[in-house]
Amino acid sequence: MFSSRLSFADTTNALSKAKEKRLAAGQPVLDLSDSNPANAGFAWSATDLGPLLRRDGIQRQDPTPFGLSSARTAVSDYYSSRGARVPVDRLCLTASTSEAYSWVFKLLCNPGDEILVPEPAYPLLEVIAALEGVTLRPYQLVQLAGEWVIDSATLSVNRQTRAILAINPSNPTGAFVGRRDRDVLRGFALKNGLAIVCDEVFLDYPAEGVASPGTWAGEANVLTFVLSGLSKVALAPQLKLGWIVVAGPAIATLEACRRLEHIADAFLSVNTPAQLALPDLLRRAEPLRALVRTRLAQGEATLRTWTTASATGCTVLPRPAGWTAVLALPPGVHEDRFVMNALSEGVWLHPGYFFGMPPSLPSVVLSLLTPPDGLSAGLQGLERALKRT
Numbered sequence: 001m002f003s004s005r006l007s008f009a010d011t012t013n014a015l016s017k018a019k020e021k022r023l024a025a026g027q028p029v030l031d032l033s034d035s036n037p038a039n040a041g042f043a044w045s046a047t048d049l050g051p052l053l054r055r056d057g058i059q060r061q062d063p064t065p066f067g068l069s070s071a072r073t074a075v076s077d078y079y080s081s082r083g084a085r086v087p088v089d090r091l092c093l094t095a096s097t098s099e100a101y102s103w104v105f106k107l108l109c110n111p112g113d114e115i116l117v118p119e120p121a122y123p124l125l126e127v128i129a130a131l132e133g134v135t136l137r138p139y140q141l142v143q144l145a146g147e148w149v150i151d152s153a154t155l156s157v158n159r160q161t162r163a164i165l166a167i168n169p170s171n172p173t174g175a176f177v178g179r180r181d182r183d184v185l186r187g188f189a190l191k192n193g194l195a196i197v198c199d200e201v202f203l204d205y206p207a208e209g210v211a212s213p214g215t216w217a218g219e220a221n222v223l224t225f226v227l228s229g230l231s232k233v234a235l236a237p238q239l240k241l242g243w244i245v246v247a248g249p250a251i252a253t254l255e256a257c258r259r260l261e262h263i264a265d266a267f268l269s270v271n272t273p274a275q276l277a278l279p280d281l282l283r284r285a286e287p288l289r290a291l292v293r294t295r296l297a298q299g300e301a302t303l304r305t306w307t308t309a310s311a312t313g314c315t316v317l318p319r320p321a322g323w324t325a326v327l328a329l330p331p332g333v334h335e336d337r338f339v340m341n342a343l344s345e346g347v348w349l350h351p352g353y354f355f356g357m358p359p360s361l362p363s364v365v366l367s368l369l370t371p372p373d374g375l376s377a378g379l380q381g382l383e384r385a386l387k388r389t
Ligand SMILES: Cc1ncc(COP(=O)(O)O)c(C=O)c1O
Pocket: 096, 097, 098, 099, 122, 167, 170, 171, 199, 201, 228, 229, 230, 231, 232, 237, 242
């Protein structure tokens, strides 16, 4: 009776089951994977947000498929201040970055078509692709002198490959797509007639002292879709607003926008109050982002101090950007066993293989947004778990 698009939903992994069981038994679980900013104490206050949302938008809808021009102008300004010229008519608002992915997949792919995706990467991509009937073909990112770079030998296409995806910077590794890899991706896309899809939700979170190579929103040579949204840019996932920048050669972007407009028109999914508030939200988000960057830096420092002091043999991988840290486990430690032991110590975090981290590098991934007390308590639990693993 049901579509096979949801076949991934038939299996729950043993780790998630164990976590559910623990919660159902009323035992505490300290979640080191939580990356919801509000849970970490980074929410807009009702006093600040209330007046922005209580405008006339609550009572009216302006059904413009790409979104209100005032809101798109604000997004265009956001890119101007990051060095890229994005015309307002090349910008489509969506309800989230996840929805932006699904609309771009609909735009580019027939069922069964393929998109090249980096590995390791953010696991939600598999779900979105499955829901769109799209197959993901991984290409590998490998560590070279502490940096994640594309292993060009793993880039391949078939007749159904439509696009190549990049995450700049990546979740979970925090690696930006460097200049060399940008050229590799551009050249590969041009040679094989592919579009580029670039997820930049974490662009504004470089670690201290790291120079960001910048946005792809000004790309001129290859049809490129840059995705982002308020959940990370303005720490406001609850407002449900994301966007797609359509960049590249004039004729290709015009044709892409013409088609994208039909998708956007079919859903009209962006709420009007958030669109009206967008200019203020984007203008005022930087101080909140700065607080988040400080939390991330403190979390990373705590983690590095802990790896040295605890002498557990764990190491923290370099984090050029982003909200997560990858903790490499001592050689021989099995990811699942360790995560299960951590859970029995009341601490939850994700094994590296959830993100396609290579088996040669057993690891776990944790959110650096975690409040300091929680992180310290969590690390004590991990230390006990490591002794038992
Ligand atoms: C790399 C990356 N892209 C996209 C998203 C989804 O963003 P949104 O909440 O706007 O759908 C996430 C969520 O964590 C993410 O990590």
